[in-house]
Amino acid sequence: MNAARKLACVVVLAVCAVSLAANWLAPAGYARQFREAPSAPPSRQHLLGTDEVGRDRFARVLYGTRISLLLAPAAALVSTALAALIGGLAGYLGGIWLRLARGFTDLFLSLPWLFLLIAVRALLPLNTSPLVSVLITFLILGLLGWAASARVLSTSADALRNSDFVLQARASGLHGPRLFFVHVLPNLKPVLYAQFWISIPVFILAEANLGILGLGVAEPLPSWGSLLRELEGMISFREEWWRLVPLLLLIVVMTSFQTLLSNEEATA
Amino acid sequence: MLLRKMLLWTIARSLARQLGAIAALVLLGGLLSATLVRLAPGFDADERQLDPSLNAESVRALRQARAGEHNILGFYIGYLRSAMHGDLGTSHALGQPVQSLLRERWPVTVRVAGVGLLLAWLLASALAFTACLWRRPAYEIFGTTISGAFLCIPAAVLALLSVILNAPGYLAIALIVFPKIYRYSRNVLAKAYALPHITAAGARGLGEVRILAWHVLPVAGPQMIALAGITVSIALGASIPVEALCGLPGIGQLAWQAALSRDLPLLVNLTVLVTLVTLLANSGADVINYMLRPREA
Numbered sequence: 131m132n133a134a135r136k137l138a139c140v141v142v143l144a145v146c147a148v149s150l151a152a153n154w155l156a157p158a159g160y161a162r163q164f165r166e167a168p169s170a171p172p173s174r175q176h177l178l179g180t181d182e183v184g185r186d187r188f189a190r191v192l193y194g195t196r197i198s199l200l201l202a203p204a205a206a207l208v209s210t211a212l213a214a215l216i217g218g219l220a221g222y223l224g225g226i227w228l229r230l231a232r233g234f235t236d237l238f239l240s241l242p243w244l245f246l247l248i249a250v251r252a253l254l255p256l257n258t259s260p261l262v263s264v265l266i267t268f269l270i271l272g273l274l275g276w277a278a279s280a281r282v283l284s285t286s287a288d289a290l291r292n293s294d295f296v297l298q299a300r301a302s303g304l305h306g307p308r309l310f311f312v313h314v315l316p317n318l319k320p321v322l323y324a325q326f327w328i329s330i331p332v333f334i335l336a337e338a339n340l341g342i343l344g345l346g347v348a349e350p351l352p353s354w355g356s357l358l359r360e361l362e363g364m365i366s367f368r369e370e371w372w373r374l375v376p377l378l379l380l381i382v383v384m385t386s387f388q389t390l391l392s393n394e395e396a397t398a
Numbered sequence: 399m400l401l402r403k404m405l406l407w408t409i410a411r412s413l414a415r416q417l418g419a420i421a422a423l424v425l426l427g428g429l430l431s432a433t434l435v436r437l438a439p440g441f442d443a444d445e446r447q448l449d450p451s452l453n454a455e456s457v458r459a460l461r462q463a464r465a466g467e468h469n470i471l472g473f474y475i476g477y478l479r480s481a482m483h484g485d486l487g488t489s490h491a492l493g494q495p496v497q498s499l500l501r502e503r504w505p506v507t508v509r510v511a512g513v514g515l516l517l518a519w520l521l522a523s524a525l526a527f528t529a530c531l532w533r534r535p536a537y538e539i540f541g542t543t544i545s546g547a548f549l550c551i552p553a554a555v556l557a558l559l560s561v562i563l564n565a566p567g568y569l570a571i572a573l574i575v576f577p578k579i580y581r582y583s584r585n586v587l588a589k590a591y592a593l594p595h596i597t598a599a600g601a602r603g604l605g606e607v608r609i610l611a612w613h614v615l616p617v618a619g620p621q622m623i624a625l626a627g628i629t630v631s632i633a634l635g636a637s638i639p640v641e642a643l644c645g646l647p648g649i650g651q652l653a654w655q656a657a658l659s660r661d662l663p664l665l666v667n668l669t670v671l672v673t674l675v676t677l678l679a680n681s682g683a684d685v686i687n688y689m690l691r692p693r694e695a
Contacts, residue, residue, distance in 0.1 A: 237426050240676045241669065242635030244553065245653055249665060252657035253434060335552045339639060342554035343654070361558045362643075377555060384550035 138389035145383055149196035156189035161350040171372070178372045181360060185350075191376055194352035198334055199383070201268040206329035208272025210279060210322055214315065217280030221287025222314050231284055238277035246274055247336060251345045263348035267340060271333045279325040286321045290314050331387040338380065354380050409688075416684070420677045424670055429474055431669035432662065436470040477666060487663035491655060496667045499652060506648035510641065511633040514571025518629070521572065522579035530587040530614075531606055541584065545577035554639040567644040574636040575629055582625050583618075590617040620687045627683030631676040 148155065157175065158164075164176070164184040172179045178187035220231030238246070247270065254266055290296060291314075299313050334354065340346040341355010342362075349356065357376040364373055477487060486496040525541040548556075553574045560570040590596065596613050604613075637650035645651075649668065656664040 233423075237423055237430065237673075240423055240631075240673050240680075241427060242631050242638075242672060242676070244635040244638050245669075245672055248638060248654065249431065249657045249669075250434060253660060335550075338552040339554045342552065342558065343639060343642060355552075358552065358555055358558075361555065361562070364562055367562075377551070380552075381547065381550045385546060388546055388549065 134389050135392075138386035141382060141386040142390065145195060145379070146199055149192055149199055152189070152192035152196055156186070156192045158186045158189050160190045160193040160352050161185065162189075178375055182363070187372070187375075190352040190357060191379065194354055194357045194376070195379065197264060197347065197351065198337060198354040201264065202271075202330050202333040202337065203326075205268040205272035205275065205333045206326050208269065209275040209329055209333075210326040212273070212276035213279035213283050213325060214318065214322055216276065217283030218287045218315060218318055219310065220280075221284040221289075222291055222310050224288060224291055228284060228288060231280065235277045235281050235284070238274070239281070243274075243336070244339060247271070247340065248343065248345060250274060251340055258348065260348045260351035263346075264351060264353070267337060267346050268333070271336055275329060275333060275336075279329065282325060283318060283321060286318055287314060290317055327391050331384055331391070334380075334384065334387075412688075413685075416681050420674070420681060423677055424673050425478075427673035428477075428666050428670040432474050432477075432666045433470055436473075436662070473662070474666075477663070486667050489656070489661050489664045491659035491661045491664070496663055499664070500649070500667065500671065503647060503649050503652050506646055507634075507637050507641070507650060510568045510646055510648060511571055511637045514568040514636070514640075515575060515629060515633045517568065517572035518575035518579055518633075519626070522576050522583060525580055526584040526587055527610075529584055530591055531610065533591075541580060545580040548573050549577040549581070553636050554643060557640040557643040560640070561644055567640045567646050570640045570644070571633055571636045574640075575632050578632060579625065579629060583622055586618045586621045586625075587614065590614045593617065619690065623683045623686050623690075624680075627680040630679035634672055634675060 157177075162185065164170075164180055164186065166184070167176070167180050168184040169182050170176055170180040170184075176186050176188065178191065181187055181190070216231055217235070220228045251267065251270055254270070258266065296309070296313060299309055304313070337346055337353060338355045338358055341353055341357075342359050344359070346355035347353040354376060358380070360373055361377065364370055367374065480487065484497070486500070488495050489499060492499060522545075525537075525544070529537045529541045553570075556570045556573050557567070559565075560567060591614060596609060596617075599609050599613055634650075637648060638653055639650075640646065641648045641650035642654040649671070652664065653668050653672075655661070656668055
């Protein structure tokens with residue numbers, strides 16, 4: 131691991147650790163309103179000032195980071211599992227199943243990802259409890275984000291189907307689910323890991339996009355998307371620099387992920 | 399003569415197959431979006447039904463108007479039948495024929511996404527060619543840093559920043575698409591430059607421009623053309639947040655409004671349109687690649 135990747139790893143781990151310690155580090159809860167100080171600039175009491183309704187921005191950044199960083203991997207897990215099931219199984223079965231799965235995958239890939247995401251998210255109830263909205267948002271990301279991974283996995287599984295060890299296993303009388311789960315799937319592990327890690331930053335960005343468009347996590351729960359939405363009312367960068375902190379944090383984390391994942395991209 | 403006939407027959411057959419696949423995918427895309435809208439919770443909800451000035455009969459009439467959309471297959475077959483006669487239905491939310499909405503909005507998206515795409519390609523190609531032609535670490539670091547930074551910023555944030563800075567919407571689209579083009583084209587060019595025959599051409603003293611035009615582009619060209627097809631889809635996707643947040647009345651903003659108001663006819667038409675444009679762009683790239691492919695005499 132070179133120095134840049136080590137540094138990126140340290141940054142991601144540090145941000146994760148700080149966000150996990152939000153309960154102790156945050157000066158107040160993410161929903162607590164300081165009504166006497168709405169839209170306040172940074173001070174000793176409020177390190178990043180307060181938002182329009184007087185909520186401590188530093189606390190919201192900490193809790194929002196925790197939500198985005200914990201649930202993006204969960205969504206990546208769902209999408210990778212779906213991709214393994216659809217792409218992996220289709221590649222293993224081959225023939226008509228492979229053609230059907232590729233057609234279905236192509237259909238998903240032919241629609242712009244953001245268009246599909248917005249359409250599906252807007253169709254689900256928007257006036258749900260904050261916790262349900264978090265689950266809906268990230269579940270949608272997981273359920274709609276499998277197509278590209280499935281395409282890669284179907285190709286890898288297709289190549290494995292005719293490999294020597296699978297042919298030998300077949301000749302030994304092994305077939306069906308056992309052959310797939312015991313011999314084929316473990317050999318797809320490197321591609322599966324790569325797809326899982328690559329999906330995380332994609333889902334973080336997708337949640338941020340949805341949040342800015344008002345279709346992400348519901349208030350008062352913070353996420354990077356809802357925090358970035360505050361940029362909408364910004365007048366001047368110089369006078370309100372502290373409002374850019376969530377964006378800077380997002381850029382730092384995403385850059386770290388990019389640096390960390392350069393090898394995984396090659397595997398995928 | 400026979401060879402020429404065979405070639406024409408092969409081209410016609412592959413074209414027919416491609417068009418058939420596009421038609422099937424477009425129809426399936428429309429059905430998929432219609433099904434998703436129909437299965438959505440609160441599909442029947444219509445804000446107009448809450449209007450206290452409407453009497454029971456009017457509310458019943460409103461419900462009746464959407465009764466035909468309950469059977470999704472019936473709705474879709476009916477939609478396809480009227481589409482064949484040039485009627486794409488009426489938007490529930492905007493109360494206008496979908497056809498006229500698309501006609502009004504499409505030019506805005508074509509202009510914004512088209513100029514954005516062109517700018518993105520110019521910027522990305524300039525940086526990628528500079529990095530590969532002169533091969534100095536400074537160019538490489540500059541391109542990678544710039545593209546990496548924009549790759550880390552959500553599309554909607556770039557749209558918001560363009561509003562704050564009073565920048566045109568196409569600039570936001572250009573900055574959203576540029577890093578994807580740069581990363582891919584730089585890798586493709588770098589791989590082409592690493593090929594042994596290109597290294598040999600350089601060692602024999604061939605000029606950089608000649609190496610690029612005669613040896614690198616024929617190798618990297620097909621992949622760059624395929625990328626051009628894909629970037630149309632990326633630009634269309636980017637036009638949703640850009641048009642929605644910058645207040646540009648294009649297809650992206652229409653898609654956004656249709657999704658929020660669960661406007662089934664509009665959403666189905668937009669899905670069909672977006673799928674069609676994406677597939678045509680990709681197929682167009684395939685056709686260009688096929689035509690440019692060198693053939694044996």
